[in-house]
Amino acid sequence: MLDAKIPSGPLSEKWDKHRFELKLVNPANKRKYNIIVVGTGLAGGSAAASLAELGYYVKNFCVQDSPRRAHSIAAQGGINAAKNYQNDGDSIWRLFYDTIKGGDFRAREGNVYRLAQVSNHIIDHCVAQGIPFAREYGGLLANRSFGGAQVSRTFYARGQTGQQLLLGAYSSLMRQVAAGQVTLFPRREMLDLVVINGQARGIVVRNLVTGDIESHAADAVVMCTGGYGNVFFLSTNAMASNVSATYRAYKKGAFFANPCYTQIHPTCIPVHGTYQSKLTLMSESLRNDGRVWVPKTPGDKRSPNQIPETERDYYLERKYPSFGNLVPRDVASRNAKAQCDMGKGVGETGFAVYLDFEDAIKRDGKDVIAQKYGNLFQMYEKITASNPYEEPMMIYPASHYVMGGLWVDYNLMSTLPGLFVLGEANFSDHGANRLGASALMQGLADGYFVIPYTIGGYLVGMDHTEVTTDHPAFKEATHYVNERTGRLLSINGKRTVDDFHRELGHILWEYCGMSRNDDGLLKARKLIQVLREEFWENALVPGVSEDFNQSLERAGRVADFLEFAELLVMDAFERKESCGGHFNEAYQTEEHEAKRDDENFCHVAAWEYKGDDTDPERHKEPLVFENVELTQRSYK
Numbered sequence: 001m002l003d004a005k006i007p008s009g010p011l012s013e014k015w016d017k018h019r020f021e022l023k024l025v026n027p028a029n030k031r032k033y034n035i036i037v038v039g040t041g042l043a044g045g046s047a048a049a050s051l052a053e054l055g056y057y058v059k060n061f062c063v064q065d066s067p068r069r070a071h072s073i074a075a076q077g078g079i080n081a082a083k084n085y086q087n088d089g090d091s092i093w094r095l096f097y098d099t100i101k102g103g104d105f106r107a108r109e110g111n112v113y114r115l116a117q118v119s120n121h122i123i124d125h126c127v128a129q130g131i132p133f134a135r136e137y138g139g140l141l142a143n144r145s146f147g148g149a150q151v152s153r154t155f156y157a158r159g160q161t162g163q164q165l166l167l168g169a170y171s172s173l174m175r176q177v178a179a180g181q182v183t184l185f186p187r188r189e190m191l192d193l194v195v196i197n198g199q200a201r202g203i204v205v206r207n208l209v210t211g212d213i214e215s216h217a218a219d220a221v222v223m224c225t226g227g228y229g230n231v232f233f234l235s236t237n238a239m240a241s242n243v244s245a246t247y248r249a250y251k252k253g254a255f256f257a258n259p260c261y262t263q264i265h266p267t268c269i270p271v272h273g274t275y276q277s278k279l280t281l282m283s284e285s286l287r288n289d290g291r292v293w294v295p296k297t298p299g300d301k302r303s304p305n306q307i308p309e310t311e312r313d314y315y316l317e318r319k320y321p322s323f324g325n326l327v328p329r330d331v332a333s334r335n336a337k338a339q340c341d342m343g344k345g346v347g348e349t350g351f352a353v354y355l356d357f358e359d360a361i362k363r364d365g366k367d368v369i370a371q372k373y374g375n376l377f378q379m380y381e382k383i384t385a386s387n388p389y390e391e392p393m394m395i396y397p398a399s400h401y402v403m404g405g406l407w408v409d410y411n412l413m414s415t416l417p418g419l420f421v422l423g424e425a426n427f428s429d430h431g432a433n434r435l436g437a438s439a440l441m442q443g444l445a446d447g448y449f450v451i452p453y454t455i456g457g458y459l460v461g462m463d464h465t466e467v468t469t470d471h472p473a474f475k476e477a478t479h480y481v482n483e484r485t486g487r488l489l490s491i492n493g494k495r496t497v498d499d500f501h502r503e504l505g506h507i508l509w510e511y512c513g514m515s516r517n518d519d520g521l522l523k524a525r526k527l528i529q530v531l532r533e534e535f536w537e538n539a540l541v542p543g544v545s546e547d548f549n550q551s552l553e554r555a556g557r558v559a560d561f562l563e564f565a566e567l568l569v570m571d572a573f574e575r576k577e578s579c580g581g582h583f584n585e586a587y588q589t590e591e592h593e594a595k596r597d598d599e600n601f602c603h604v605a606a607w608e609y610k611g612d613d614t615d616p617e618r619h620k621e622p623l624v625f626e627n628v629e630l631t632q633r634s635y636k
């Protein structure tokens, strides 16, 4: 039985009550504990800094050369909080409700309410760190709207919110590095988790510069290794984003929850070539002022400025008058696909829709629009050679974020005692669809405000037997890592790893992307198995292991993607309903919206690894709704 350990009592008092009931580690004893934090993004950076500030000794790992290069730095649009500075009707309850509804009623009430509660502390904390959030003329913090909300609650630093927040977390982290509480290990890739007596007690990493395999022991491991969106090959994620750390932990006993909940973001620069390896996000914040449209007539190839107003279909405003262009991402993405499938897509490929700022520029002036989105417009022009001040942007959905991840309880602990999972790496609080600007909120809530309390409760009660890296479990993990590395280097095939990855991405996009059906999912599973087999016979991984070898790094990650993708597809196949980002064509309303099956699928699906040659076991954590009524989601 999966016990989420949600505290009893009224929703608004659960977290307070829990914090009171959690056992504390006294200040002098904290320095007796060593904690490993893997990841230096917003979740990992904030966790490492906060745990060190409390007095724990922290070892902090990342694959980049600097903690500041974590993928979080790419976050553009903003971070949500229920401050209600706009006086427009926001409250903790509304943020909680919007998030539960946005996730299509597939998240836990207790977790989401806590997230809404601590959202306000995050903003205060970040302001104190000096984050240059946008401000109103009078000096108060400014807000804008994001999808799935009818209030303005998104705090932002132009289109660089993630960068500014990460610099804040990084400053706090470096303070602790200087104080000797945190030791940084950049350029290290976690390749295995070490479990001793049923508890997570360390990790094995590869030094990406020298190739050395290193072992690190600790009293607890906190994994903050981000999302697996790159399984689709083309995505808006950083190139290094991967599933390896979480997948290896899954193989060591941590359950993987809801892997099929993936988010396809509606506003990305469309694919423009076969050899492209990355897609670029155009922040959702642009939908505050940009209007989405397609020509009314299929196949209309006129340039956008020649298409008169009466011949344009502002389909989101038409179909969803209440939320208009700010419908949640799953809804906006599916609608864009539907328009393109009807032949109304624009651009050379026909896989794009317009995002038009003409009216906003007429209304507010170019300067105001430039102040809000200048850097995004500049980025768009650099990539496409088209000026969005003069003609509409062309956008299309792309893989962007994942709601699935390692299963965690209310304390953010996985099914493996001592392994905590934070940020995008856990299955998190977003249910089947994340609302814009809520990932940064969740990552920082986890790192600054949840783990500092909950880890203490675990440490006090754990088995305190001393463990060093001489333990046979470390030798075993090292042997596994060396053996796998050797196998990759000895394949000596003819096909590049990227080529395998690209094909995997095509399979997933085609059969397990914005819409899915049972036949396609069965087909995808077979195709993935065949591709995986070919990978181990024909992949080309040049170079040696005792050196800086990016081909080897990539090969390891793609090998994990090739296994994990099958789990993703299996999870999608087993969920016989549509909810949020998981849209099975067999389950839709008459208006083609996602149709849930609350009777049979109101649960988290958590997968347990059972060996390479055996199917994993699907466990359920029932979701209990005591405070909100389950309804058909409507944004009309």
Ligand SMILES: Cc1cc2nc3c(=O)[nH]c(=O)nc-3n(C[C@H](O)[C@H](O)[C@H](O)COP(=O)(O)OP(=O)(O)OC[C@H]3O[C@@H](n4cnc5c(N)ncnc54)[C@H](O)[C@@H]3O)c2cc1C
Pocket (backbone or CB within 6 Å): 038, 039, 040, 041, 042, 043, 044, 061, 062, 063, 064, 067, 069, 070, 071, 072, 073, 074, 075, 076, 077, 078, 079, 161, 162, 188, 189, 190, 191, 224, 225, 226, 227, 236, 237, 238, 241, 242, 244, 245, 281, 400, 401, 422, 423, 424, 425, 436, 437, 438, 439, 440, 441, 443
């Ligand atoms: C283009 C873009 C824009 C976005 N904009 C927004 C936004 O405006 N608002 C919002 O709320 N969300 C946004 N998101 C989502 C948000 O940025 C991410 O969900 C969030 O930053 C993830 O943070 P994280 O700390 O969990 O992981 P990451 O920032 O991905 O950090 C992962 C860390 O783990 C390390 N790591 C990974 N694997 C290993 C390994 N095997 N061994 C060792 N270290 C490892 C990495 O080095 C890195 O330090 C955006 C996402 C994208 C792609």
